[in-house]
């Protein structure tokens with residue numbers, strides 16, 4: 001099954017390139033420390049997911065590139081072409097001459113409706129190239145105007161037109177300080193809209209990835225390119241194929257098969273006594289953890305610690321909340337590697353900060369006119385605040 005990636009705005013396009021490059025380089029690195037037969041099965045599975053083939057044999061990314069300025073798209077296309085190993089489709093881009101000026105409302109209410117037909121047509125053509133569609137992977141930042149506003153608009157359209165396909169958004173959380181003044185407004189509007197139309201949000205915080213570059217990789221002057229390579233490595237290690245339950249060499253065909261629909265029991269929350277014990281002993285309660293192991297000795301790796309009930313909310317059994325995916329095929333020449341995807345309380349604090357800062361600005365009506373003039377009213381802000389406060393409260397109560 002295949003995934004169609006939609007890269008939006010500067011951030012989405014720059015990260016998208018690194019992701020495809022990482023996926024391609026990994027699947028074509030020599031042998032991957034496994035048998036030739038296994039390597040071929042892995043390559044075929046990666047290709048089905050992320051690349052289609054042109055007549056001359058060069059793999060073409062299953063992607064649509066969208067930006068309201070041509071610069072980043074042109075750079076992205078030429079970087080892919082220069083790799084000489086894979087490329088983007090000739091007719092897979094949509095760009096205009098003027099960006100959204102970091103205004104979510106402009107991306108959502110102006111660029112969105114104006115270019116809806118062209119963008120959705122490009123996506124439809126990409127979908128038609130897939131024998132079987134698994135879902136969409138939508139890469140965007142939260143803080144700009146195009147990726148966030150237009151990205152929210154496009155995700156909503158995908159929800160309307162492809163309701164049964166999974167929509168997963170990769171969103172980049174802005175640096176805590178020093179960026180765009182209205183980034184917290186843009187962020188709360190993005191999150192509250194995606195909450196309604198997306199099935200899964202995969203979040204990376206720029207501050208956290210920056211720290212990885214400085215502390216673990218010893219990079220002195222960290223660039224977006226460095227950050228994006230770390231992100232691409234992490235995403236690749238999640239999305240590259242792993243065995244299905246059927247045994248070795250059978251690769252899972254549905255790459256996004258996580259249960260994203262966990263709901264609390266209808267019978268209500270557990271008795272208070274148990275909840276308060278949870279509160280004292282848990283530092284980061286989870287709803288779901290997925291561990292992905294690749295390389296040598298994966299079959300004997302001990303993941304028992306992830307089955308500890310203390311890690312999970314009391315209404316979920318670890319057996320339902322924890323999954324492990326494996327393959328003996330090494331990832332990017334690392335003899336062994338492990339990745340963790342976690343749905344947990346870890347974002348409560350950053351979310352609370354963003355909502356708090358946006359609320360303080362909203363209370364003094366700062367910059368609101370920039371939004372109301374493009375049809376995003378105070379009511380819309382209030383709805384976003386209410387919804388995100390509920391999300392924070394639900395996660396706090398795990």
Ligand SMILES: Nc1nc2c(ncn2[C@@H]2O[C@H](COP(=O)(O)OP(=O)(O)OP(=O)(O)O)[C@@H](O)[C@H]2O)c(=O)[nH]1
Nearest residue numbers: 009010011014099100101102141144145146147174
């Ligand atoms: N990790 C990462 N973050 C980026 C990159 N480029 C921009 N950002 C972040 O994205 C946010 C700004 O969004 P952009 O993607 O630049 O904006 P845009 O979507 O193109 O929207 P407009 O510029 O308003 O048209 C800020 O939080 C930046 O830190 C990138 O290549 N990598």
